[in-house]
Structure formats: structure tokens, C-alpha cells
Amino acid sequence: LRTILMGPPGAGKGTQAPKIRDEFCVCHLATGDMLREQVQQKTPLGIEAKKIMDAGGLVSDDIMVGMIQDQLNNNKECKNGRICGGSVNTVVARFVLDGFPRTVPQAQKLDGMLEKRGEKLDSVVQLLIDDNLLISRITGRLIHAPSGRTYHKEFSPPKKPGVDDVTGEPLIQRSDDNVETLRKRLASFHAQTGPVAEYYKTKGLWHGIDAAQSPKIVWDNLRAIFVAKK
Ligand code: AP5
Ligand code: ZN
Secondary structure: OEEEEEOOOOOOHHHHHHHHHHHHOOEEEEHHHHHHHHHHOOOHHHHHHHHHHHOOOOOOHHHHHHHHHHHHHHOHHHHOOOEEOOEEOOOOOOEEEEOOOOOHHHHHHHHHHHHHOOOOOOEEEEEEOOHHHHHHHHHOEEEEOOOOEEEEOOOEOOOOOOEOOOOOOEOEOOOOOOHHHHHHHHHHHHHHHHHHHHHHHHOOOEEEEEOOOOHHHHHHHHHHHHHHHO
């Protein structure tokens, strides 16, 4: 499975992508998580990226394409396969991309990158949801920064308030998760990422699913698309 999960901020990419990773034994590459790791480590890229992310803008195409290329080549789970059900899934570079590509140039460069490897995307799924439903999702979100695990104060609360279910470590709110930044993130989604959906529609790869449903129903619908593709 080589797939892309796209959708506006709060649509549920980070909620659903780990389920795809586990069920279909692929590697999960989330560019937002990668950038947040750089921010946390205070690397030069992280310091620059934080300003852009907090302003709701997009980090440059060259940087993002470089990150994905590096991950496809060097990330152990993408390169050697993941261990699922006791055995190694050795077919290389099976992946779900979350948050990439976000612009048409990123999508074109991804195509070129895959072509060189003799690989092709088999689907692109967009989580469709009205902008006004995203405010409460974004303002109530809590994350476990080291793993990217996602919770919601109301819709998907952790077992113990404020701490990660798996590690017991504290949960935090993302610095871009406020109403003002959300508006800018939504504007850049519609202006820059909208055309990416059109790009994949003309290639016949695009699927859309209703992301306003419960996480369980969204997952059932997503799963059905990938099972049909298998
Ligand atoms: P990124 O981290 O990718 O943020 P985003 O696209 O804004 O998406 P989110 O992570 O906010 O939403 P999500 O769809 O993952 O929602 P989630 O599942 O968590 O990128 C951050 C920034 O990095 C960008 O703004 C940009 O600056 C930069 N960047 C990243 N990639 C880039 C690229 N390729 N090029 C340039 N710049 C890039 O769900 C949200 C909440 O809702 C959670 O609390 C969850 O529990 C809850 N929830 C989920 N599903 C449901 C449901 N069905 N019902 C009820 N609640 C739900
Ligand atoms: Zn996310």
C-alpha cells in the first residue's frame, strides 16, 4: 500500500494514519510530526519552521521534499519493512503519507521520486469536513509529543486527565492550535492543498470520505478503500 491521507487541519489524519500503519503494516510519515521534532530539538530548521507553523504558513517545498526523500531512503521501517504479526514486511517503501504533499510542486516531486524507484502511488484519500466543525477539534486537541499520539479533551479523552495512556507522560497543546492560527492554516489548505486534490483527481487516484463521522466510522470507510485496492 502506497497511499496519501490528506485533509484540512483537524480532519483526522493523525488519528487515522496510525491505524493504517498497523493494519496494513506500512510506515507512517507525518511531516508535521517531523517538523515538531526539529522544533523540540531547537535545530536551525526547527527554529525557522516554528515561526512559519505558528503563523499558519507552509515550510518551503524543497525542505519538505528533502525530508520525505530522506525518510523513504533511510527510515528503517520504510526501508526494511515493519515487523507486523511476528514477521517482517519486507516490500520496501510501503507507506502512508500524512501532511505531504501539500502543494502541487510537492506532489510532482513525489511522483518523480517514486518513478525513479520504480514505484507508484495506489491511492490518495481526502478526509472531507466543513471548516466550522474543525474549531472544536483543534482547540480541544492534546498530544503526546514524543510519539505524536493524539487525544481530545472531549471527543477522545485520555484514561487519566492530561497524561498519555501508554507512557504516563504529560500531554501538551500544540502552539499552532488556537483559533487565529487555525484560520490561517485553513486558508493555506484551501489555496495550496486544494489544487493537490485536483492533481490526483486527474490521475484517477483520488477518493473522498466523510470525516465528520465518528473515528470508528471514518476508519471503517478508509479501510474499505484500501482492502478493495489490495
Ligand atoms: P500538520 O501537523 O500536518 O498539521 P495539519 O495539517 O494542520 O493537521 P493537524 O495535525 O492539525 O490535523 P489532523 O488531520 O492530523 O487531525 P487529528 O487526527 O490530530 O502540520 C503542521 C504545520 O507544519 C503546517 O501548518 C505547516 O506549517 C507545516 N507543514 C507540515 N507539512 C508540511 C508540508 N508538506 N509542506 C509545508 N509545510 C508543512 O485530529 C484533530 C483532533 O480531533 C484530535 O483531538 C482528535 O482526537 C479529534 N478527532 C479526530 N477525528 C475525530 C472524529 N472523527 N470525531 C471527533 N473528533 C475527532
Ligand atoms: Zn496531524
